Amino acid sequence: MSSSPPLAPKPHDALEFLSADDQALLAMFRDYDRQKKGADAAARGKLALRACHRLAILCAIKEEIFYPTARSAFGDDAAAAAKLAPSEGEVGALRGAIARIEEMSAKDGEAFDAAVKELGEAAKRHFEREEKELFPKLRHGKIDLAGTGEKLAARRLELSTKPLHKGAIGEAKRVLGG
Numbered sequence: 001m002s003s004s005p006p007l008a009p010k011p012h013d014a015l016e017f018l019s020a021d022d023q024a025l026l027a028m029f030r031d032y033d034r035q036k037k038g039a040d041a042a043a044r045g046k047l048a049l050r051a052c053h054r055l056a057i058l059c060a061i062k063e064e065i066f067y068p069t070a071r072s073a074f075g076d077d078a079a080a081a082a083k084l085a086p087s088e089g090e091v092g093a094l095r096g097a098i099a100r101i102e103e104m105s106a107k108d109g110e111a112f113d114a115a116v117k118e119l120g121e122a123a124k125r126h127f128e129r130e131e132k133e134l135f136p137k138l139r140h141g142k143i144d145l146a147g148t149g150e151k152l153a154a155r156r157l158e159l160s161t162k163p164l165h166k167g168a169i170g171e172a173k174r175v176l177g178g
Contacts, residue, residue: 018135028047028050029117032051052101056095060155065155
């Protein structure tokens, strides 16, 4: 059983909201790593798909809401705005890694486990860099952290409760080995 934290902390501050989401995702990847040896392919596939789905939602809300808001808040500060480019590139790379896992089957064993581990490590590096380099600039900037946090929470809820399309169901069957 997963020990990952629930979906939503108090979504009043965008940076705290994203940090909490980052920590929840890292917990999901740690759960996968702890449980993979004793789990069958279907159980490993479920754990991986949950982490991939949650990470895909986080990537979407960052791309749709957080990065545009941050860019706007930075205004004419080119050095601060330049901190966004690596984050946006990393999100693209995370989406690519998610897609690779969704094309695999958990029955691929070690290759599947390695892909999930690689995704978790890439996510961790991304989260750490943002929290160290980007968040402090925003904390002291001209961004409405409460309003942005509310928008992030609302969009995440919308994406996490949205019905799956047939393609996603097919991807899930492939990952689960069915």
